[in-house]
Amino acid sequence: MNCGVGMDGQEISREEALSRRGFKHACHILLHAETSAKLFRKIPLKHIVLMQMRFDGLLGFPGGLVNPSEETLESGLSRELQEEVGVAVPVTVDDYVYSRLPPSSPNLITHFYTKKMTEAELLELEKAAVGNAADHGLEVMGMVRVPLYTLKNGGGLSWFLSHSFISNSRAQLLGSLRRLGLVSEGVLDDALRQGDQMRH
Numbered sequence: 001m002n003c004g005v006g007m008d009g010q011e012i013s014r015e016e017a018l019s020r021r022g023f024k025h026a027c028h029i030l031l032h033a034e035t036s037a038k039l040f041r042k043i044p045l046k047h048i049v050l051m052q053m054r055f056d057g058l059l060g061f062p063g064g065l066v067n068p069s070e071e072t073l074e075s076g077l078s079r080e081l082q083e084e085v086g087v088a089v090p091v092t093v094d095d096y097v098y099s100r101l102p103p104s105s106p107n108l109i110t111h112f113y114t115k116k117m118t119e120a121e122l123l124e125l126e127k128a129a130v131g132n133a134a135d136h137g138l139e140v141m142g143m144v145r146v147p148l149y150t151l152k153n154g155g156g157l158s159w160f161l162s163h164s165f166i167s168n169s170r171a172q173l174l175g176s177l178r179r180l181g182l183v184s185e186g187v188l189d190d191a192l193r194q195g196d197q198m199r200h
């Protein structure tokens with residue numbers, strides 16, 4: 001379950017994914033925002049990236065199973081966001097990243113999205129996740145921000161990555177951090193090197 005970057009699963013086009021019979025479809029999203037906040041008044045955080053602690057103890061992204069015969073992938077994802085974070089964040093095909101066949105779930109296609117928000121919108125969403133989300137404390141134990149830095153003692157992103165992740169969400173996180181430039185290559189390389197040593 002603790003999937004590395006190489007465990008992301010085969011990529012499949014959106015069109016092919018939707019034409020496959022007998023597959024379930026899941027849509028999840030990485031929500032992020034820019035921030036000028038500094039940790040310990042010293043380390044500029046630069047970006048906020050949200051994940052969630054799931055009911056099963058694994059980290060993952062908000063989102064869930066979508067039924068393409070009743071809803072579009074994007075409207076289904078917005079519905080899941082209403083349930084899990086208390087805001088039906090509008091999602092469009094512009095936010096779509098890729099679809100994959102995760103090796104851990106043979107009959108599932110995972111569709112992945114990223115969306116940039118303002119810091120104010122993201123803060124409102126974090127409040128709604130506790131105050132308004134039907135799934136709070138049930139399917140979702142809480143939203144978490146991903147530490148996007150390396151501390152002197154090695155803590156930060158690398159220790160975060162040493163937790164266990166659902167399906168290919170760890171690879172979705174790492175790929176997004178790189179693609180969207182949310183961390184420097186140095187931080188990413190350090191985190192992956194240390195993470196490999198810590199994996200048990």
Ligand code: GTP
Nearest residue numbers: 026028060061062063064065105110166167168169
């Ligand atoms: P129910 O309402 O109980 O059906 O849950 P859900 O619709 O919220 O579904 P969930 O979010 O658990 O996602 C469905 C399946 O997608 C999971 O069983 C995992 O296999 C997979 N999954 C869950 N989270 C993620 C994620 O962040 N990324 C990826 N790639 N897959 C995920």
Ligand code: MN
Nearest residue numbers: 063064080083
């Ligand atoms: Mn759900």
Ligand code: MN
Nearest residue numbers: 062063064084
């Ligand atoms: Mn879910």
Ligand code: MN
Nearest residue numbers: 055064065139
């Ligand atoms: Mn579920």
Ligand code: MN
Nearest residue numbers: 064065066080
């Ligand atoms: Mn659901």
Ligand code: MN
Nearest residue numbers: 064083135139
């Ligand atoms: Mn549900």
